């Protein structure tokens with residue numbers, strides 16, 4: 001803090017103020033604290049609108065996030081004025097945010113290139129499969145010793161990769177070196193600190209550790225991971241510590257001129273807010289999701305039981321990183337919103353859940369596994385889907401709502417069991433926070449179902465407090481040891497069940513989880529996704545039989561026909577309009593996967609990196625692919641093989657999609673064409689080709705230049 005500042009006087013105390021921006025999945029808040037006082041002075045909150053354009057997709061409007069922050073800050077500061085403070089009394093700002101949610105924007109215009117892809121969006125399901133296909137044993141934990149995370153749609157690298165694969169403006173921005181990627185903290189800081197006029201493109205270690213791209217040892221972007229996921233380091237933010245003065249707000253908002261000195265992902269922030277600053281301390285935060293973090297100090301513990309290793313905090317550029325083991329639960333409070341908005345079983349989450357669920361003494365043996373977007377820790381099963389089981393004619397909505405509350409508690413037990421196995425020591429008490437913890441029934445159920453005391457924090461919002469302390473510390477107004485010395489007051493809920501009771505119930509929960517697994521097939525048939533109609537509508541000049549059903553992949557093999565795969569860079573800005581169409585409608589199903597080098601028998605991660613280096617992301621002329629003639633090779637033998645591998649769309653080194661085009665043949669049903677050095681011919685039996693593929697073939701064939 002600047003010495004000699006004239007600080008506000010309230011109740012005889014002279015304390016500077018710390019403002020906190022808290023961008024959650026469903027809400028945005030602005031909170032103001034007096035330094036060294038853990039009670040909120042004022043706060044203002046707005047709900048967000050989540051957009052779900054397709055099943056499994058979850059998007060947010062990046063501009064609205066900024067707008068909401070602005071409104072929340074203005075309203076909170078209005079309240080401040082009423083208390084006799086002024087805006088100038090806020091000496092610094094901290095930012096805490098939903099993690100993993102990914103935004104791509106244009107460095108020169110500041111425009112988002114796509115809505116933010118939220119952390120719980122599972123559109124990258126098949127991207128995950130494409131990556132896993134090239135990893136030994138399809139081992140989703142293969143990268144864990146580098147970045148601490150399993151390969152899952154949850155993490156940002158998959159979302160970045162999806163954006164590059166699917167969104168033309170993102171590819172173009174990448175080609176023109178205008179692309180910036182970031183988690184929400186980066187987006188907020190860049191905009192607050194000037195945006196196109198020199199905004200800081202930074203993130204903190206805790207957020208970076210959620211991308212799948214940061215090396216936990218070096219605390220920097222890992223070159224191999226960047227190549228593997230096809231993300232260029234130039235588009236990534238600089239990784240900074242969680243507590244330092246990064247810069248000053250430079251925009252026309254009410255926050256203009258205030259320093260920013262703390263950034264923490266919201267779960268790490270809650271760990272700090274709960275004062276879990278010693279190795280061995282843990283907290284569980286119940287919000288839209290639920291996240292249990294266990295501080296392992298400067299030791300990086302690698303879980304063998306489905307937990308992830310993450311950075312807890314790094315309190316200054318020269319401070320050592322502190323690590324945590326995390327158990328992530330995708331759906332906690334989110335299940336309550338589902339009961340309200342989708343099933344209409346309740347009207348008001350806060351008032352109704354406790355009241356209605358409290359009218360019955362048990363769930364009547366009903367179990368609700370809210371695996372809406374798969375299951376995270378410790379299962380990491382993206383193929384799981386939600387189930388409610390054990391229904392009888394006796395079941396009422398009371399039982400179902402109670403089962404939804406219990407689901408959070410059982411999932412917490414799953415995590416505690418894994419943590420116990422990893423750390424060897426069971427937790428003797430559970431510190432909890434988050435808005436859901438205002439539900440007393442939930443708290444009692446939690447204690448009963450895990451069998452240890454549950455200690456509820458005095459204030460539900462530990463996420464805002466955590467980064468408030470950290471930002472205040474970096475600005476010199478909130479020494480961490482003062483905070484550390486504070487005993488956090490808490491309500492305690494003691495278990496009232498026997499071990500046998502709770503183990504019997506837990507066994508039943510595990511049975512329910514088993515039933516939820518494997519529900520989502522990776523490749524849904526066109527009928528299931530409702531895409532069939534849309535795809536067939538692109539048929540304009542069918543010249544090969546298109547009557548076979550579009551999803552009849554089983555009969556799709558043909559011999560004796562030929563496709564030559566080569567690059568086409570015609571059309572304005574280098575993108576062939578048919579390629580666009582392919583991308584939009586069909587290419588994800590039928591484009592061709594193209595390793596430049598023959599595959600070795602045992603693929604390794606380095607092969608994969610090499611592949612992406614050469615095809616997906618090149619260093620603007622420095623890599624192999626720039627010298628390669630743009631005709632494509634594949635060693636796949638059949639259309640089925642292509643479909644089975646669900647290949648990605650292919651890009652050249654300028655990030656333009658590469659055309660998959662049939663060769664101009666004089667004899668239409670030529671038997672065999674050999675493999676040339678720079679082109680591939682494939683033998684395909686058109687009799688068995690699926691209708692959709694024929695349509696694409698014809699479309700391209702008819703458009704081929706003479």
Ligand SMILES: Nc1ncnc2c1ncn2[C@@H]1O[C@H](COP(=O)(O)OP(=O)(O)O)[C@@H](O)[C@H]1O
Nearest residue numbers: 024025026027287288333334336350435436439
């Ligand atoms: N009394 C309550 N009982 C059960 N769930 C609640 C209660 N109050 C809020 N919730 C749930 O907790 C979540 C609130 O989280 P919030 O702090 O607004 O989250 P986020 O940061 O995830 O946007 C919502 O999903 C809501 O359904």
Ligand SMILES: O=P(O)(O)OC[C@H](O)CO
Nearest residue numbers: 024025098099287288289
């Ligand atoms: O918005 P929350 O509080 O559910 O937090 C989301 C997490 O940060 C996702 O990892």
